[in-house]
Amino acid sequence: MRSVNHSTPATTGTGHRVALAGTPDGLEQLGTLVTAALDAVSAAAAERTGPLPAGGPDAAIAAVRDLVRDGGFLTDAPGPHRVEELFEAYAGWAADLTHPAAVSRMQCAPTPAAAAAELLAAVLNQSLHSWESGPFALELERRLIAEMADWVGYGETASGTLTPGGSISNLMGLLLSRDHVLGGLTGDDISHTGLAGRAIRPRILCSTAAHFSVARAAGFLGLGRDAVVRVPADERGRMIPEEARRLLDGFAPDEVPIALVATAGTTDHGSFDPLPELAALAAERRIWFHVDAAYGIGALFSDTLRPLFDGLAEADSIAFDLHKFGWTPASSSILLVRDRARMSPLGQQAVYLNPPDDEAEGYTALLGTSLQTTRRADAFKIAASLLALGREGMGEWVDACHSQARYAAARITRDPDLELLAEPILSTVVFRCRAGAAIEDESTWNAAVRRHLMAEGKALLARTKVRRQDGQAQVHLKLVFLNPATTTQDIDALLDDVVAAAAEVRQSPKARTPQTAH
Numbered sequence: 107m108r109s110v111n112h113s114t115p116a117t118t119g120t121g122h123r124v125a126l127a128g129t130p131d132g133l134e135q136l137g138t139l140v141t142a143a144l145d146a147v148s149a150a151a152a153e154r155t156g157p158l159p160a161g162g163p164d165a166a167i168a169a170v171r172d173l174v175r176d177g178g179f180l181t182d183a184p185g186p187h188r189v190e191e192l193f194e195a196y197a198g199w200a201a202d203l204t205h206p207a208a209v210s211r212m213q214c215a216p217t218p219a220a221a222a223a224e225l226l227a228a229v230l231n232q233s234l235h236s237w238e239s240g241p242f243a244l245e246l247e248r249r250l251i252a253e254m255a256d257w258v259g260y261g262e263t264a265s266g267t268l269t270p271g272g273s274i275s276n277l278m279g280l281l282l283s284r285d286h287v288l289g290g291l292t293g294d295d296i297s298h299t300g301l302a303g304r305a306i307r308p309r310i311l312c313s314t315a316a317h318f319s320v321a322r323a324a325g326f327l328g329l330g331r332d333a334v335v336r337v338p339a340d341e342r343g344r345m346i347p348e349e350a351r352r353l354l355d356g357f358a359p360d361e362v363p364i365a366l367v368a369t370a371g372t373t374d375h376g377s378f379d380p381l382p383e384l385a386a387l388a389a390e391r392r393i394w395f396h397v398d399a400a401y402g403i404g405a406l407f408s409d410t411l412r413p414l415f416d417g418l419a420e421a422d423s424i425a426f427d428l429h430k431f432g433w434t435p436a437s438s439s440i441l442l443v444r445d446r447a448r449m450s451p452l453g454q455q456a457v458y459l460n461p462p463d464d465e466a467e468g469y470t471a472l473l474g475t476s477l478q479t480t481r482r483a484d485a486f487k488i489a490a491s492l493l494a495l496g497r498e499g500m501g502e503w504v505d506a507c508h509s510q511a512r513y514a515a516a517r518i519t520r521d522p523d524l525e526l527l528a529e530p531i532l533s534t535v536v537f538r539c540r541a542g543a544a545i546e547d548e549s550t551w552n553a554a555v556r557r558h559l560m561a562e563g564k565a566l567l568a569r570t571k572v573r574r575q576d577g578q579a580q581v582h583l584k585l586v587f588l589n590p591a592t593t594t595q596d597i598d599a600l601l602d603d604v605v606a607a608a609a610e611v612r613q614s615p616k617a618r619t620p621q622t623a624h
């Protein structure tokens with residue numbers, strides 16, 4: 107038995123004692139609160155008829171106002187009853203990711219194993235920045251990174267880190283590319299000298315369908331968003347390697363290409379840039395080859411879809427999220443790097459965190475692989491989810507979502523009121539409602555249909571813009587299937603709702619004079 111003095115707990119205005127979560131008192135309170143939280147989720151689910159309550163933005167604002175009331179969060183009358191009210195409101199107004207009509211975002215419902223691990227991670231609040239801040243947590247991340255490196259075909263020299271999201275994983279990959287390529291060119295340690303005063307214009311190539319986080323990263327890295335050169339893509343959003351070569355050949359002498367970014371699973375179509383060709387081009391030109399598989403990673407678990415990833419092991423760095431196609435809660439993002447020596451720009455020695463004599467004795471941590479100092483143990487919930495599902499389970503779930511997309515596409519093709527843009531590649535389906543003669547502006551109408559479904563809380567669809575053959579960019583709707591439990595009946599009902607909403611919006615006078623959709 108440990109002997110610990112759990113010092114006098116703070117007492118709230120209602121006389122309720124507050125204890126720290128890991129203490130015996132705290133664990134008892136936690137148990138009660140967890141029961142209340144889970145009850146709130148069940149109650150919300152029982153009340154729902156769709157993935158959201160009806161009412162749109164105004165109703166959501168009112169729900170928060172009703173909860174917080176005049177006293178604010180630092181209330182004079184705190185206590186567990188207020189916390190339970192918070193839980194009820196939060197669960198009641200949460201987008202229900204388990205609902206089959208929640209198909210707008212690359213936001214999955216997590217496994218119970220991962221959710222339970224998140225609770226434990228919060229209770230124990232380990233960190234990865236010094237050895238004693240979380241010894242098991244950081245060894246777990248090391249082991250997980252090593253296994254993931256194996257998934258993608260990397261060897262023993264690989265390394266990586268968990269990050270807060272695909273956007274940050276891309277940023278980090280590009281940071282390493284900048285320092286490696288420009289360091290090699292100038293002989294300087296770019297993370298120390300910076301870029302000012304150099305007569306070069308660094309360039310990053312990615313396709314027109316690449317994620318916006320690539321350009322944002324270029325901005326954050328001091329290269330400027332204009333450093334990103336957009337390589338034309340084919341009609342499915344796949345980068346055309348010959349176009350990349352042509353652009354490289356056309357660079358002025360001071361334009362220095364540092365990274366070629368391929369997308370493995372584009373956000374709209376789930377398209378894969380041709381990895382082997384692009385890897386060869388990057389190697390030939392000595393450019394860093396980064397693969398953004400933030401969404402596409404799911405294909406790696408599926409026996410049928412895995413060939414899409416041929417050539418992946420040639421990448422210098424790979425970004426992927428398991429909070430999209432991987433059933434763990436955000437944040438579950440990973441950056442893998444083929445050669446761990448190239449992570450040196452992230453290195454950091456701090457006298458108070460990782461002094462060299464401690465490190466020489468094995469007391470090392472993960473400060474020097476991250477942009478962060480205090481860092482949560484994301485590997486823990488990922489490990490829990492993977493141990494619960496296994497490779498076969500992950501593959502079956504990915505295949506189920508892929509089949510749903512194919513079913514939805516076939517159903518859309520048969521429906522005279524809907525028009526499919528293209529066959530699904532992973533688990534997204536891009537389509538639009540067919541307007542016919544009565545509707546002048548089809549884009550505005552499709553956008554209004556989506557908002558109508560959202561405001562009613564009936565279905566959550568995504569939207570995007572697609573350039574048609576006539577050169578016009580038109581609003582399309584998108585379904586993102588990430589729920590393996592969704593049935594063909596669910597999909598039929600969802601598409602029936604879309605068609606019905608389209609008819610309702612068509613009849614509403616408001617629909618004919620809305621602002622043009624951009």
Ligand SMILES: *Cc1c(COP(=O)(O)O)cnc(C)c1O
Binds near residue numbers: 272273319371399
């Ligand atoms: C979602 C996505 C990202 C961004 O990832 P976050 O985890 O949302 O930051 C980057 N690239 C692609 C292709 C994506 O689909």
